[in-house]
Amino acid sequence: MQLDLNTLWFVIVGILFSGYVILDGFDLGIGVLYLFTKSDKDRRLMLNVIGPVWDSNEVWLVTGGGALFAAFPGAYATVFSGFYEIFMFLLFGLIFRAVAIEFRSKETWRWWRQMWDVFFSLGSVLSSFIIGVTMGNIALGIPLDSNYNYTGSFLDLLNAYSIVLGVMTVAMFMMHASIYALMKTEGELHDNIRKWITPCIIFFLTSFFIFNIMTFIYAQHIVEMVMKRPHIWFLFIAIVLVVINIPRQIRKGSDFKAFLSSCFAMVLLMGLYASSVYPNLLFSNPHIYAMTIYNAASSHKTLQIMTIVAAIGMPMVCAYTICVYRVFRGKVKLDDLSY
């Protein structure tokens, strides 16, 4: 691994997308779990678990996409135009997730609330699934021409490998959200959510194992990378250990430590992914036209400017984000400001 601006930006884009999955991961995960709660009060509590923060959590995706555009415009262009329909569905999912949260409780009619509840949940499931399918295809490799334009079809993207990663992503967000919801709720809802944690973990670990086995079958180029980088095995083992730590912390009553474990697991997962593909951003199939952090990058000067922008901006973002989360710490209680 070289210490250059391109690598730095590979890491920064990775951090932004990791921040996104850690934060919006539990927002989307709450959406996935949402319809398992039945009473209006429980559903309102679930919405208000993420109520004040979901919007700024989603900004990590917007900024990650913007950073990708700025640092690696070639990859941004290839992926976004190639994955056209899938990204449109992602947008529809995110749109409905967003407006459903805002609109849902504004009227008291049952059909109104039920309708927006379904939109919220479907939007969240769809978005989570597509995020996984996208990562799967990027790792697997997609057909590109000499100008790095996608030459495949929409259905090519719905291959078994990517679908499994899509399912794993849904499982991961469910697990993550169940722990966050555990932290933020109390009473009967809290106890119900506690019962979901173990099934969620099992679901995640199972899909994780299946995905890794499929990587051996379908993604030879990744396997070769992993063989060259033995430290990746440690990441893999660490992920399993960290996830197993979650129920341990919950039994001890340390919900927050359990949540930190879940966050850490996601960071390790992103690290696993990044280590397996670096310095590639996008594999092509056949592997002639891979996009790397070098051939897809913007100019050196732009990377320098962007580094200054990020160095000034991101610490401030982290600081006030932490402050806002602190203001809303503790268990969710419904008041007249709530969703």
Place this chain on the structure above:
Amino acid sequence: MDVEFLSRLQFAVTITFHYIYPPLSIGLGLILVIMESMWLKTGSVRYHNMARFWTRIFALTFVLGVASGIVMEFEFGTNWATYSRFVGDIFGSALAAEGIFAFFLESGFLAILVFGWDKVGPKIHFFSTCMVCLGSHFSAIWIVVANSWMQTPAGYHLEKNGEALPQGYVLKAEDFDSVRAVVDDFWSMVFNPSSIDRLTHVIIACWLTGAFLVMSISAYYLLRGRHIGFATTSLKVGLAVGCIAGILQLISADSTSRGVAENQPVKLAAIEGLFTTQANAPLSLLGYVDMKEEKTHSIAVPGLLSFLIYRNTDGVVKGLDSYPQADWPKVSALFQLYRVMIAMGILMICLSVVGVIMWRRKNLFNLRSKKTRLFLWLLVPSALFPQLANIAGWYTAEMGRQPWIVYNLMRTSEGVSRAIVANQVLFSMIMFGLIYILLFAMFIFLLSSKIHKGPSEREESEYSLEQQHVVISNQDC
């Protein structure tokens, strides 16, 4: 219906829907800062209730802005990938900066603004309101800077496969597989010739958008005899902002137009329907353009266009004849759209000025007077006027830039993604059309619902116009 046409249409649909909301957020953001600062200063319950009510309206516009905004960021990549590869250095940086400096700031502090009334003290809440306002203004800065670079590119050079191209190199369609615009000087790129003018113009337009929404709803309450105290004070705040913004906008409009005349003369010629280059150029007020005969039929003031641009009727204004027809934008549409914007602008300024005059003459809140009721009646639909002006203005700016996507560098047709075909775009466009119709209906429904519910009941009596001085406390309302 080819892929370029559909992509352009889709962009128009998605940006038009999106642009209903950020100006409201920016304008209302400013108004919330004003109202909350008045509350902190006077302790009056009225201002607190105003802040609370208008925050609820703000929250609705904000979420729709967010939901439709992420579509825009994606759309540069999905439909305009060749453009994105060409301008990634520059346009991508501005977008990333918008995320880092603006979106995080406004979305982060939004939590406290909307949900934190009882969780933090009034000063911290006010700080949060200011941060949301600042964040939304920052987002305007970065996106207008990026768009202005498309109109008047600066601070860059062209590179082909990493090698700099000579100055004055004329790009051909085949070049775009290997040529990029690369940043030379960050500040020249940010402060390109049109940034400041356009940014000022857009921000003031946003203030007008927020002000007129407030005025519109307040006038409605006054005419209905509801929440009179609340509506009176809200109307005063809206009127003050609207009037000042309107007058400032006149100055900005002049500067911006002269900028267009200097930097994008073919756009100006098209907007004015000026076919022949001439001194003493007339300003067409109202009329139509006959593209076949290449003549503009209008009520015109002789010499005024030259005068406005050069402050001298001898100034030569370039007509469309100075440019090859392949480089002409859609003259007829631009001529009309521009005048719609101007008409709305004049209407808004007149309404605000008349409103302020009536206010000073103590005529504005005399709810039994026919004149007052007539004026208030005119104010009720006025929330639409800045929306129409915004749309007409942006359509003028963007259609006026055609056939270029980056002025004089890349044509719109050259910027389309190569990996997509027309059917894909037809699908997404239909979906956006349907979804946005639903969302717009929801917006109107929920806005009406919030207006109907009105401000909090815990305000002073309907007919009292006195301010009440109440001790500020965390538990206040």
